[in-house]
Amino acid sequence: MSALPADSPSPVPHNAASLARLRLLAVLSISQIVGWGTSFDLFGILGRTIAADIGISNETGFLGATVMLLIMGFAGPASGRLLERHGAAKVMAAGSVVFAFGLALLSQAQGMASYFAAWFTIGIAGTLALSVACYTAVVEREGSSAKSVIGLLMIFTGLSTAIFWPLLSWLTGLLGWRDTLLLAAGCHLLILVPLHRFALPPIKTRSQTAQAAADREPMPLTALQQKRAMIALAIISIGFSSVTFGVSSSLIEMLTQAGATPALALQLGSLRSVLGISARAADTIAGKRASPVTSGLVATGLIVIGFLALIFGHGSVWMLGLFIGAYGVGSGLSAISRTVLPLGFFSVSRYAGISAKLALPGNISQALSPVVIAGLLDRGGLPLLLTFTLAVSALVLAALIFLAMLSRQSTIKR
Known part of the structure; x- marks a missing residue:
């Protein structure tokens, strides 16, 4: 049996x-x-x-x-x-x-x-x-x-x-x-x-074995490593909120400043949510074969590719399409990744408390990032905004790489 x-x-x-x-x-x-x-x-x-x-x-x-x-x-x-x-x-x-x-x-x-x-x-x-x-x-x-x-x-x-x-x-x-x-x-x-x-x-009702499994940490992290993992998760939560939730409210204006006609900007902008939902569906189908860290790294890479397409696209329709495709899929993947990432580093029984703590920086970022993004776009134009979003994406990438290394070190120890 x-x-x-x-x-x-x-x-x-x-x-x-x-x-x-x-x-x-x-x-x-x-x-x-x-x-x-x-x-x-x-x-x-x-x-x-x-x-x-x-x-x-x-x-x-x-x-x-x-x-x-x-x-x-x-x-x-x-x-x-x-x-x-x-x-x-x-x-x-x-x-x-x-x-x-x-x-x-x-x-x-x-x-x-x-x-x-x-x-x-x-x-x-x-x-x-x-x-x-x-x-x-x-x-x-x-x-x-x-x-x-x-x-x-x-x-x-x-x-x-x-x-x-x-x-x-x-x-x-x-x-x-x-x-x-x-x-x-x-x-x-x-x-x-x-x-x-x-x-x-x-x-x-869980058996004693099942309850012990729920309470067991997924990897043997020291108190210092757990604190660093929390900081990395907070950076990821803030960063993903900024480059997805914050940017989405100014997406049409960004596309227009990048050279799209108002009609094209609206058409491309409307594709973002469809692409995001499709990406979530694909990640869900992939299931355990794609870890949250891997999904986060892919999401960040796609978002960066999208922003670079705007920088070097010079209004090309193909590059605008590349931007919305990469950005839409990346933003969809990022939503699932940041939600389930805590399960990779903390026990099931601690999920509610950990996620609620991460909601503080994440929701503050969601509340303020649309204002910040709109201000950067209005005052410095697309170049200033894209510089900011690439810098934020780099921080998210660094935090995800740190978590990947932490996970690998813990696996080797076990």
């Missing part, structure tokens, strides 16, 4: 395990599509409408997104402790309650104070119910084999804009933005709370 993998919680029939995984994927896909669709993504449809109605400028209105991401980052370590103590199902259910309250508060906003109070609340909700909490729910149930499910989740989550922009536009025309937000609040309260609390597959 063959032995079970070390991190298997208990003998489970293959069909039952597959159904549980499908259930996990379905519940969390709905959770993340609705969560992002009714928070960060709503700015694309409702941002200017809300700002005009409550008497604030568009620039001030869009600061709500920055507030949300900053609060998600700063509250990350606290949410990590809650996830470790209570588990993802309870924390995400609580997050959906807070989401409902935040959206209801936003629906009644009359000025700047109540508007930002609502986004502060939505930021708290996000740290309890989005991204880190979601991936923790996967790791709790899948252990070190979580990468494929996380990859699939990222593919589905990438569809939130495609689903919610037309839906929000239709509902706003039908009900107005205030009632649309109240409907979204009701969706969180009446649908997502019970989904998170009761529909997620239960965490199977």
Whole structure:
């Protein structure tokens, strides 16, 4: 009789395990599509409408997104402790309650104070119910084999804009933005709370052997090496956020300054998300054959190739196409890599706490990098921006090489 993998919680029939995984994927896909669709993504449809109605400028209105991401980052370590103590199902259910309250508060906003109070609340909700909490729910149930499910989740989550922009536009025309937000609040309260609390597959009771495997570090790192690994992971999180999330908000302007016509810039820019989703799908199919470090190195290399194509392309359509192809695939790979990298250096049972700590620099970078990128592009043009992005990419590459060397040294020691 063959032995079970070390991190298997208990003998489970293959069909039952597959159904549980499908259930996990379905519940969390709905959770993340609705969560992002009714928070960060709503700015694309409702941002200017809300700002005009409550008497604030568009620039001030869009600061709500920055507030949300900053609060998600700063509250990350606290949410990590809650996830470790209570588990993802309870924390995400609580997050959906807070989401409902935040959206209801936003629906009644009359000025700047109540508007930002609502986004502060939505930021708290996000740290309890989005991204880190979601991936923790996967790791709790899948252990070190979580990468494929996380990859699939990222593919589905990438569809939130495609689903919610037309839906929000239709509902706003039908009900107005205030009632649309109240409907979204009701969706969180009446649908997502019970989904998170009761529909997620239960965490199977681990045997002593399986629990020991979950607690076992994947490699024998000293305390100093663990600290250095955390610093490297933080650099990767900040860097990837800057060159993906930050650059994407100025992508059309970058292409235009590189020589593309407005129509071509729009066409090329629209391909980025498709290429990113395709890259995530390919990485998910590759599974364990592609380690997170390898995926990160490939992602960084492609992003650098893309930026170099803009520098030396002189407006060539082929080089612009090379840029969007390399950059789109690289940015898609980077998202999965930075999410599952902690599992390569820290135990399964520490994933929630480690990822929540990394969310602090990552979310701060997501909140500030669009402003920094836009400022560099406006003040120094494309050359200054590309110099900055290449420098950031070099730092990410150095951090990934360090992690690869650390992994190799630990393997030799074992």
